[in-house]
Amino acid sequence: MKNSPKLISNYEYKKLFLPDITTHNLFNNSNLQLYRIENYLKKIVIPVNPYQTTFNFLIFVTKGYVKQQLETSVFIINANEALNVKQGNFTATLELSEDIEGFFVIYENEVITKIALNTSHLNFFYTSPFSILNPNTISWLIRLFELLEEELNEDEHNNAITIALFQSVLLKIIRTENSASGLINRARSISFHFRELVQKNHIKHKTIDFYSDLLKISDNYLNKCVKETTGKAPKQWINEITIQHSQILLQDVSKEIAEIAFELNYQSPSYFSRIFKKVVGQSPSEYRLQFLKS
Structure with missing residues (x-):
């Protein structure tokens, strides 16, 4: 069976990127955590490779x-702005x-399931995770x-209270964005679901018609919706997501580049x-060498 890139846990993230983190914070495994950016991320090891x-x-x-x-995409999050990164x-x-100053909130999926957000809120939040707030x-x-x-x-915080407070945070951000941008439309919804499907299926399926069939729309309509809402064609998204996947695989130096190419179902190394050079701007071997040096 082919191996997918390993998702890193909260503990592993802290261990890998935050060498000066306190023991208390390192072993904090609560499903909802909040840290001050200036204290938590200030000494993060830069550059960080994609994970x-x-x-x-x-x-x-x-x-x-x-x-x-x-x-x-690359976001520059300035003061009065927020970015949500999904599992x-x-x-x-x-x-x-x-x-830099601000807040860094870690939350598990189970926290979201306890928050009463309707479908349009969830779609909007995950489709447009960057918010500029007044x-x-x-x-x-x-x-x-x-x-x-x-x-x-x-010492013994009330989980119901923390969930309710975080619910208020998310609702305020989402509703501020909704009032500024209007409710999510069909094109944005299709674009969102397309990218979700690509994340799950890009290794085996790299053709546009596979995704348009799943969404029960034509290739042309899928292309129109994705290009209109993201500025990129569906094929570009498929290539870029697969190459991001390969960047994580390339960090495993025991794998040959040709092995990775075939693992990702490319016709040849x-x-x-x-494709890798077109997306990243350097060859796979150059990327791996840069990773090893860092």
């Missing part, structure tokens, strides 16, 4: 900026400003984050290398 996590996290910046890769997304922290919303959210932080720091 996938078993948990979700929300980055909320109040001062300075964080540069974060999410799937095939299984390809992501990496690329840069932190010297004056000053009134920011001050309200900061007060809420401080209350959540205070409750989580209690040379074809894989051409």
Whole structure:
């Protein structure tokens, strides 16, 4: 059976990227955790190679900026902005400003299941995970984050209270975005579901018609919806998501590049290398060498 890239756990994330983390925080396995970015991420090992996590996290910046890769996009999260990263997304922290401040919230999927969000809220939140918030919303959210932080720091904190506070955080962010952008439309919904399907099926299926058949729409309509909402054609998404997958596999130096190419169902190692260079800007061997040096 072919191996997929390993999703790293909360503990592994801290161990890999945060060498100066306290023992208490390292072994904190609560399903909802909140840290100050300036204390938690300040000494993160940069550059961080792309990874996938078993948990979700929300980055909320109040001062300075964080540069974060999410799937095939790179976001610069400035003050008054937030980014949600879902379990299984390809992501990496690329840069932190010297004056960075804000909140970093780690939450497990079970936390979301306890939050009463309707389908449109969930679709909108995960389709457009980057939020620019107004000053009134920011001050309200900061007060809420401080209350959540205070409750989580209690020796025996009340899980129902922390879930309710985080629910309020998410609803405020989502509804602020909804009021600014309008409800999710059909094209954005199709684009979202297409990318979810690609994440699950890209190794075996790299043709557009496979996904349009699953979505019960034509190839042309799928192309129109995805291009209109993301600026990229479906084939570009399929290539980029598969190459992100390969970047994680390339970090395992025991695997030959040709082995990875065939594992990802490319017709030949040379074809894989051409697609990789087109997406990343360097060959697989150059990427691996850069990874080893870092």
